[in-house]
Amino acid sequence: MKRKIAAIFAADIAGYSRLVAEDEEETLRRLASYRQVTDDFIAKGGGRIFNTAGDAVLAEFPSAVEAVRCAIDIQESLRTRNMAYPPSRQMAFRIGITIGDVVERDGDLLGDGVNIAARLEGLAEVGGICVSRAVHEQVVNKLSVQFADIGAQEVKNIPTPVHAYMVAMRREDGTYSIPQVKKPAKASAQPTWMWPVAVTLVSLAAIGAGGFLYFTKLETQAVKVATPAINVSPAPSAVPAPTAAPTAAPDSKAATSSPPPAPSPPPIGSTEKFAAANVPFVSDKTRTSLAGEYAGARDFKAFSLNTGGFSAWVTAQPSEEAARTAAVEQCQKRADAAQSPRKCELYAAGDDVVYAHGKPPVPPLPWVRHDAVTEQPFASKDVPLTRDAGKTRFENIYVPGKKTKTIALGPGGAFFFFTAMDSVDEAVRRSLESCGAVAGVPCMIIALDDNFVVPIPTTLRVTGFFKAAGNAMISPEARDDVARRIADATSGWNAVAVGAAGRPGLGLKAATEQAAVNAALADCVKRDGDCHVIAIGPFSVGPH
Incomplete structure (x- = not known):
């Protein structure tokens, strides 16, 4: 041995x-x-x-x-x-x-x-x-x-x-969690006389809690019974409408994404009325068709979609149930034919939005900022947070894809991209909506056509998105100031460094990545020790 x-x-x-x-x-x-x-x-x-x-x-x-x-x-x-x-x-x-x-x-x-x-x-x-x-x-x-x-x-x-x-593990937004103690150290022994008192108090507390939970349960059940499920069934027309064939909405010319989507939130009732301009994931042409053909059609009608942009609607069906079923089936057939892994779901029944997941999260405007100092030619190998399989997909599909094309990236590595779109606005919107639905948090447009449109760090490894306001590595009293100064620095390379005490140093509006890093470290050592860079551009970073 x-x-x-x-x-x-x-x-x-x-x-x-x-x-x-x-x-x-x-x-x-x-x-x-x-x-x-x-x-x-x-x-x-x-x-x-x-x-x-x-x-x-x-x-x-x-x-x-x-x-x-x-x-x-x-x-x-x-x-x-x-x-x-x-x-x-x-x-x-x-x-x-x-x-x-x-x-x-x-x-x-x-x-x-x-x-x-x-x-x-x-x-x-x-x-x-x-x-x-x-x-x-x-x-x-x-x-x-x-x-x-x-x-x-x-x-x-x-x-x-x-x-x-x-x-401390990194969250999706690039900040760090505060670990919780799972098993505290063994407490010192208590005097023997305290046990009867402790047992009595625990028993009384249990009886009180049991009574409270019992009546709370009754009240909750009463509320559930008193609140009807939202399932609007429009009254049938006085003159029966003929049955129309399902109408399939036009789909995107090309779309792809990261592996299967994030878990959807639990279904919730919606009181939103259908408006074609608010429908996510689909093309502008589909929205136009929905505004004319679907919105003006008679009941019974339904509209279904998936996060990849596939959709279908039916009108003039014999019942609401028939409309719901036909819309989902037609959408799923189109998605399956294109080998889309996304499941089709009902978005609207009649003129009511019934989609359970709400609007996908997207970042605040502007979604794309052009900056000649930081823009650089797109290279699949340099896309941050993605594994080799994702980089291969970029190389095989995105690079040769027709313009207009965009890539949206999430803080946990989820991504979605479209090619051959009719306009920049449509490409950006759809990429962000689909990526947000997959990631569960707002994504970022990192590439437009053949260029990166955000600074892509190469000196350090990207670990997530950087948000100064909630970053646990920066001292609390300095976070708002860091966030404000970065927001004002809208051109050039930015970098953030912190020391052992969390005091930050900033390198803003630099001409190169290395210049921003050097400036951030130099600024940090003026007020702290053991300084290291934690952010470059919009990304949090760490050692390779």
Whole structure:
């Protein structure tokens, strides 16, 4: 047997047994896909998987820095993949990392280092990372990562408490979460005389809470019964209308996107009246046709669409149910014929909007700003936040695609692009609407025709969208000022650096990316120490 010091990485899937019980085949299929992601990142970071069991993965790294960097890459990549599933079906890892003395036997590793990594994984949040103090000391000054000290934690089968830290994970908007302590350190023992008092108080509280919840439940049920579901059925015409053939709305000339869409919010009732100018995803020509043919048609009628821009409507149907069914079926046939992965859904029944998901999120205007200083020729390899498969799609479809064409990108890596559009305004609008529906948050136009229209960093790795107002790395009292100054700097390259105390330094309106970076660092060191760049242009950044 051989002893050595190694960084031990332990991961497993939160709620894995429940996911298997609900849908075994689908869970196992996705596990294989997600394991491919984790295995690739582990290998890329110089790690070695030494044990697996079901959903669990144990790996060793020669460097704590590489282990933490690998864990962050895995969590961010899987977070993007999970956006395609409803919360109840998302498959998220918890990861624990420590440095310890281990024994190697037949390729497997044994010892306290392995056990502690597994216990730290149990402390981690769903989709989060928990590390030991030894790892924190190795990493804190080498990676642009924030930690939350959760103190000494008593864990199963480890005789002494383990001092642990949570890694602050990046949100979709580029800001960082504040980790929550999952298991607090064991409290000191209370005097024996307090137990009867505590039991009495807990019992009284339970009785009171039970009574409150019981009556609250009755009130909630009464409200549900008293509130009718919105399902407007227009009165039939005095003269029966003839049955018309379904009318398929014209579709976009070319459209494509990132992998399957983000989970849709739960259905909600809508009181909005149909207006063709407000219909998302579809072309301007389709809106014009809807304004004339659909809006002026007699009941029963319905209109269906999907986020890729496919749509269909029917009019003069024998009943509302028939209209709803025919509209969705016709739309889905068109989508299937074009191999669109997006599901068609009912948007309007009669003159009422019944679409459950509301308007897709889009950013504030202007959606495109041209700046000769920062615009550069489009290159698929330079598109940030996207994996190799996405870059290949850009190269094979977007680059040779006809103008007008645009790419919209989300902060988590979701994207959507259209080619051969009739106008810039239509291309930009549709890309942002479809990308926003996929990502669940506003996207950004990064390319128009053959140029990047936002600054694309190359000196550092893009990690998300930068928003100064909510950025936890900047001291609270400075955030509004940083946001204001960046908003005023509408041309040239901008960069933001921060120091250990969160005091920011800015490099604004620079002629080059490197000049902005240098200016931000120089400004930061005037008022803080250990400065590093956290944003370039509209993006948050970190080390390559």
